[in-house]
Amino acid sequence: MEAKAIARGLxxxxxxxxxxxxxIRGKRVxxxxxxxxxxxxxxxxxxKKVLDSAIANAVNNNKADVNALYVKxxxxxxxxxxxxxxxxxxxxIGHKDRRTSHIVITVATK
Numbered sequence: 001m002e003a004k005a006i007a008r009g010l011x012x013x014x015x016x017x018x019x020x021x022x023x024i025r026g027k028r029v030x031x032x033x034x035x036x037x038x039x040x041x042x043x044x045x046x047x048k049k050v051l052d053s054a055i056a057n058a059v060n061n062n063k064a065d066v067n068a069l070y071v072k073x074x075x076x077x078x079x080x081x082x083x084x085x086x087x088x089x090x091x092x093i094g095h096k097d098r099r100t101s102h103i104v105i106t107v108a109t110k
Contacts, residue, residue: 003058017043029069073106
């Protein structure tokens with residue numbers, strides 16, 4: 001049995017989020033929650049929310065046992081980029097891109 005949770009348009013860079021999500025891919029759910037609880041990053045808090053949602057989907061929809069679940073798929077896709085302009089030196093216009101992420105987590109039973 002599989003269950004999936006997706007969070008779209010999160011205000012965190014996909015590159016920074018991929019560093020954190022690589023730590024939990026393939027691990028048991030309890031171990032992944034413990035890892036994310038001990039990381040002091042914004043992306044870790046957002047990933048933990050999505051992971052908790054995927055676990056709740058598996059328990060409520062598929063009647064799965066929490067102790068038998070593991071993280072089957074964990075990926076971060078790039079979302080839309082909000083382009084902001086800044087005044088730069090010598091009358092130029094610079095830019096600061098605000099990147100967003102889509103987080104997809106799938107949990108399954110072994």
